[in-house]
Amino acid sequence: MSEHTAARDADAELLARYAAGEEAAARLLSARLSPRAYAHAYRVLGDTAEAEDVTQEAMLRLWKQAPNWDAGRAQAATWVYRVVANLCTDRLRGRRTETLDEIDAPADPGPSAETRLQNIARHDALQSALLRLPERQRQAVVLRHIEGLANPEIAEILDVGIEAVESLTARGKRALTADMAAQRDALGYNDDTT
Numbered sequence: 480m481s482e483h484t485a486a487r488d489a490d491a492e493l494l495a496r497y498a499a500g501e502e503a504a505a506r507l508l509s510a511r512l513s514p515r516a517y518a519h520a521y522r523v524l525g526d527t528a529e530a531e532d533v534t535q536e537a538m539l540r541l542w543k544q545a546p547n548w549d550a551g552r553a554q555a556a557t558w559v560y561r562v563v564a565n566l567c568t569d570r571l572r573g574r575r576t577e578t579l580d581e582i583d584a585p586a587d588p589g590p591s592a593e594t595r596l597q598n599i600a601r602h603d604a605l606q607s608a609l610l611r612l613p614e615r616q617r618q619a620v621v622l623r624h625i626e627g628l629a630n631p632e633i634a635e636i637l638d639v640g641i642e643a644v645e646s647l648t649a650r651g652k653r654a655l656t657a658d659m660a661a662q663r664d665a666l667g668y669n670d671d672t673t
Contacts, residue, residue: 486511486556487554487555487556489511490508490511490512490554490555490556491548491550491554491555493505493507493508493511493555494508494541494545494548494550494555495548495550497542497545498545498546498548505542508541508555509538511556512538512541512555512556512559513534513538515556515559515560516533516534516537516538516559516560516563517530517531517534519560519563519564519567520533520534520537520563520566520567523563523564523567523571524567524570524571529570533563533566533567533570534563536562536566537559537562537563537566538559540562541555541558541559541562544558597666597667600665600666601666601667604659604662604666605655605659608655608658608659609621609655611654611658612651612654612655615637615647616647616648616650616651616654617651618636618637618647619633619637619644619647619648619651620647620648620651620652620655622636622637623644623648624648624652630644630645630648633648
């Protein structure tokens with residue numbers, strides 16, 4: 480008889496004796512199975528308190544199962560390992576949920592609320608200043624500096640010469656700069672580079 484077979488038979492005998500009401504058999508079987516169950520739980524969970532809880536729960540389930548135990552169907556040690564594995568899986572799933580809840584939300588790659596509000600204020604101020612420009616200057620400035628078109632394209636759109644486009648955009652920019660100068664600090668333009 481191999482050592483493994485002898486251990487399996489001893490576990491089955493102790494479980495049968497416990498089922499028959501012998502408390503000492505439960506202590507002996509616990510002494511045999513608990514260290515292995517605990518070691519497995521600890522290796523999976525990495526936490527002594529949780530490993531102890533899992534081991535205790537696995538042994539309680541074994542004692543509840545003892546009166547109906549079929550030694551031919553399963554080995555006590557194998558059954559305990561399976562219960563420990565399942566309990567560990569449950570705890571790890573629970574951790575995953577807790578861990579996800581504890582993780583900070585990813586940083587929003589977009590601008591902050593303050594920056595968005597400032598950009599809205601700047602946009603509104605620019606739009607108001609644009610509306611105060613004469614129509615041809617406004618169109619030239621919008622096409623050149625907002626739409627990004629080249630002067631020859633703007634000349635064709637406005638049906639004027641390139642020199643006229645240059646003049647319209649230059650006068651429009653000067654007028655916008657003068658119009659918005661009083662709002663510079665309020666709009667967050669604190670240096671001359673912006």
